Amino acid sequence: MPTRARERLLDTAEELFYAQGIRAVGVEQILTVSKVGRASFYRHFSSKDALVVAVLERRDLQWREWLAERVAAHGGGPLAVFDALAERFARADFRGCAFINTMIETADPGSAAHQVAAGHKSRVTGYVESLLTTAGHHAPAALAPQLVMLMDGAIVTALRERSTASATQARAIAAVLLESTEPLTAS
Amino acid sequence: MPTRARERLLDTAEELFYAQGIRAVGVEQILTVSKVGRASFYRHFSSKDALVVAVLERRDLQWREWLAERVAAHGGGPLAVFDALAERFARADFRGCAFINTMIETADPGSAAHQVAAGHKSRVTGYVESLLTTAGHHAPAALAPQLVMLMDGAIVTALRERSTASATQARAIAAVLLESTEPLTAS
DNA sequence: TAAATACGGTACCGATCAGTTCCATTTGCG
């Protein structure tokens, strides 16, 4: 492939979708920025929706690779996910979680984009559970969803306050949960 | 005002915006559902953006009124906010927090809609802080943002999982935070 | 060199977008 139009489309679309939202970015803008011809676009993707799905699937893989790498760099413990989040929040282009954003923007739960986004979250939960298991913690299956909920809360809060403080806060709360000896259920 | 067109517009727009997203709802649809003439719309609101702001400002007031009422019904303690959330999550039309959704959908932080949404969150935080103060808790100013972060995490999780479980989980975590005698900061 | 593939540019399609204008009707009030 001479000029790798497909990859330029994915790169451009990922950046624009994340920065402005999926609906806010038209095919026209993607073509202009990526310098790909209109016909070439529809040779690679049957529709804008297909491009959205392809972007999300690629980002799911890349994001989880990035998370695993940063967690390892921060010691490999379950709490390291919040250190990784803090790094993410500090980036100038941070605009929340692309998958949360997609689920909110794409209201229909049956749409392909919505389901890719939901799948991402369950895969992240599985990864957090594996971190808890490796750390020898009791009840990883019960704790992982709670940590992911803290992660999501920290992400939304960071988006609103434009600071990394929520990652530190969430980490401190998570530390309390990990220290508690009895599994935490309803009170 | 004979047929109260303005109120019908606000009611219809609030429902449609929440269910489908702001961008996804055109003025055309609002006019059709509300049975308001196109001209009447622009007599009451200078633009669609002005309608969006009016809807959000009204919902801010109504939502916080509703929260205070449900918190009182659940004993008036700080943890009651999670009982109120659980009720919200159980509704068939639940689709997350309208203000979080607005901040995500309206990417530009300088837009009027975004700022109304941000203002709502700070007012809710102030309310939670007053609940902590009334309950005689130490360091309400430090704890309130943490509880709001838990609320946001529970909301996003409920939207993804379509269950009230996250409210119960968040309440249990919040209970641990309230019981801890020392203020929780970075570890 | 020649065929095949990928590509960029442009014109075009019908639909929808937000917003304006004009007109006939209906409503509440004096």
Added chain:
DNA sequence: CGCAAATGGAACTGATCGGTACCGTATTTA
């Protein structure tokens, strides 16, 4: 009753939406 304000309907604008068709060009491969 009669007037004035509020209203609903429809026609229209220019811009943009996602998507299609065609054409000339550049690159790779046989």
